[in-house]
Amino acid sequence: MEQSVLFYCLMCNKLKTMEQANLLFRTGFYKVLHPLGCCVSCDRQSK
Numbered sequence: 001m002e003q004s005v006l007f008y009c010l011m012c013n014k015l016k017t018m019e020q021a022n023l024l025f026r027t028g029f030y031k032v033l034h035p036l037g038c039c040v041s042c043d044r045q046s047k
């Protein structure tokens with residue numbers, strides 16, 4: 001398991017793979033390891 005390819009989606013509160021990332025924040029990290037962001041499916045729901 002490569003943990004570093006995951007990011008934490010703030011909208012669905014789940015760890016997702018980078019391929020699903022629509023937006024990544026540079027300011028925050030989840031448990032230090034994973035960048036915070038928003039996944040593609042959550043972005044679709046918000047529109």
Ligand SMILES: [Zn+2]
Binds near residue numbers: 009011039040041042
């Ligand atoms: Zn999401």
